[in-house]
Amino acid sequence: MITVSSSGSLVTRADALSADIPAWLQKHVGTGDGQIAPVVLERARALYQKKKRQGAVRNPCYLAKDATRPSTASSGNPGRRFYVICESSKSFRAVSSGYGNGRKLQRANFSNGRQCAKNFSNAEGSKLTAGGSYLTAESRTSFKGYFNQSGKTTPFYRTFLLFDGQGETSNARERAIGGHPAVFLKWQCRFKNTKSPHADNEGYVPYGKLVNYTGGRSNGCTTWSQSASKEILALVEDNPTTLYIYPESKDINAVAKALKKGKSLSRAGLYWNASCLQAIGSPRFWPKKSLQPIINQWRDSLPKQPPLELPICR
Template sequence: MLLPSSLRAIGLATLICSGLAAPSLASKASQDIPRWLQQHIGTGTGQIAPIVLDRARALYLEKRNKGTVKNPCYFAMDATRPSTADDGSALPRFYVICENAKTFKAVSSGYGNGRKLANANFANGRQCARNFSNAEGSKLTAGGAYVTAESRTSFKGYYQGSAGAKPFLRTFLLFDGEGETSNARERAIGGHRAMFLRWQCRMERPQSKHADAEGFVPFGKLVDYTSGRSNGCTTWSKNATQEVLEIAEGNPTTLYIYPASQDINAVAKAVKKGTSLAQARLYWNDACLKAIGSPKFWPKRELQPIINAWRASLPKPPPLELPLCE
């Protein structure tokens, strides 16, 4: 897949100002950033933009001071960054920060792919996200403040392993949001490994605890989409998933996803006026802004009726009946 030429400049720095503050988040969080963490601030690959760190750190300190979280680590995500480099490798845009241990790690993460409907096209490309929303069923990322909650592990089916058929279990870390993201549970928004099982047939496995009443389990092929898009959830590679779950399992912490709706609307307004983001004291990844032209936030009140009407117009699907595995 050919990428826009602007994406070849991923490592080039873009002037960033953190003047656009999120409501209720204390901007003073940026004033006492430890020296070891300061070296990770920037717009290059593997770095975190100042405003993203400022928001994430302020949210974490706020929740820690209130006793909401006690975890020594916190998370952040910059959904304005591109998915992959020229060689196809996944680029980092999710951050794991543990200040007591003085560790900073940047890993890849998926963003919402959206939908293309007759009355509204809010689909995102594979490289850069243009559309964002908090509407249920939008399959889009909603930026803002979250706190991690409980995790749930579910059976997805069997796949062919090196030593025969194996069950695929995927753990889902739930997020609780605030404000525009308060419907995170309604939207089933959380984090999990960027992998799913594409069902192909029904395999007879009566001894399995996952078997249905007739003794069958779904069988399929594992699909890894680490460098791709998601259904609105935050998705990670195998190793990153394990690390995140180890940090957050039974010990809630904060996650700030950038951009929030006010950031998106402000950047869109500046682009329309022809104002440079540096002059307007705004931030968006430079390469992705060139690729998408202008971002768009679809508020729930606007998009939800469209999604609901589309769902209501769909014919009732026939019952899914997989063929028997040969």
Template sequence: MRRRMRIFVAVIFALSGAVPGISAAQSGIPGWLKAHVGTGEGQIAPVVLSRARALYQERVKRREVRNPCYMAKDATRPGGSGRYYIICEKQRVFRAVSSGHGNGRKLQRANFANGRQCARHFSNAEGSKLTMGGEYVTAKTRTSFKGYVRQSGKLTPFHRTFLLFDGRGETSNARERAIGGHQAVFVKWQCRMQMPRSPYADEEGYVPVGRLVDYTGGRSNGCTTWSGEATREILRLVENSPTTLYIYPEGRDIDAVARAVKARASLADAGLYWNSACLREIGAPRFWPKRKLQPVINRWRRSLPKTEPRELPICR
């Protein structure tokens, strides 16, 4: 009876559009890359690699991408683990680095906040601060001033480069959401200092001063974040040469896994994938479609009281 139920569930998920993980032998990947395929630490799950390669090969065939490398991310893995992948097949390069996931929000009408280690909630709604799986292509970069920080005993302006992503389908609003990649660090402003000769001074001659906060492997505002070393490598890789990025899971995957968990079915038997450690922690994932979550976020924003911008104290 249980076997019949598992077969029935697998058929239902297949009809729902869920794509099963494809084995290394079946996917036609190069032999050297097969050692990196799996669900262990530092490996890439078969379905993630299969979709990332298919996206890359499609864009190369259409001559939209000429970069010899492509990238992928498995947002079902725990934070701090190697869940962001840089793959250069001709050079036989495979690297797994840590990457953050969207922290979400806890609103009165909807709680879609994620934990530090594992992501349960996903969405493509603007302002959700959540990760959205699917297809992306890297675009141009923007470098902006974030504040002055004290380094080697002196105040130094800190700049952070933001790599824009262009999406398709569920990720087509990536620009609207200001979704991209950057180093997992920000300047926590503490005070303002008078520095009228600085090109970053305001009308009164003040500049913000703070301390650097590194959150590598932690949560983000929905962007893809990396360590300083990984950021420099990725920015060099895509400079003047865009490439593809595939982020797993998509909405269909999340819904299919949630149904499997509810039915107490085996993910493997149903041809589905989710990192087992994170699945134990979150119980079941949830996808919040833009059409449902966006109105909630918009109503919350309209309800916020109007306040004057907080003025930083003067540095002593």
């Protein structure tokens, strides 16, 4: 497996786990469904312990994510690749989570399929996942529109948990990267509701259909099921903690380099989920400095669109 040296380089180690990882937690370590890969756990623990020593966090739990895992498990259920670990209470929970879907532009195709992520980036507007170190920050709840729930027109609110990144992920706020429930309201029309605090100047509010994409792709954010979201959001409300997302750019580049040379990842001390690696062939990290100009040029080329005006609901 690999750990990170003080210089940030990849270091192979013969032992499977650090000696200080408690026995109850070691039982959850592995590459099977519901387990956490050794390198993901070790880096997540190291980040949490560092921030706890610095006084940056006091939360008894920390978070981790393995974006190399598939969206769907062999059982057909959403694949579990996000982890909530509370060592003081000996609690470990693995839940589903989305990853960035990317874009397909004329100058560059950095889109991801529904099952496995091949492309990663920290470029703003890339809609891709960027691995690395984060701290959870404040949450914001916003109104998205109305929908039909059991025959009743109901307002839909979604809470967004902001992440503060470090190093390559330091532009997390610029990218509007955070965590939220994997559900959005697909607008269909608008209706008059002058009593609604969310009505526009003419008294209209949007109406649509709820779309659930649990375990699928996102715009680069970390998404959870609605039930998992409630638990995670409650856990970090006014009590920030650390989040480590694997893989980082150095991992992606090292894996791609080893594959190009025909090397075995395990012998090279590298990790990638086996089923996804078979599906994607080789991963790619798109650095901000090279991808950002392409995204900016594409945006500048888009024709000016008039403001969206939804039809009146019938």
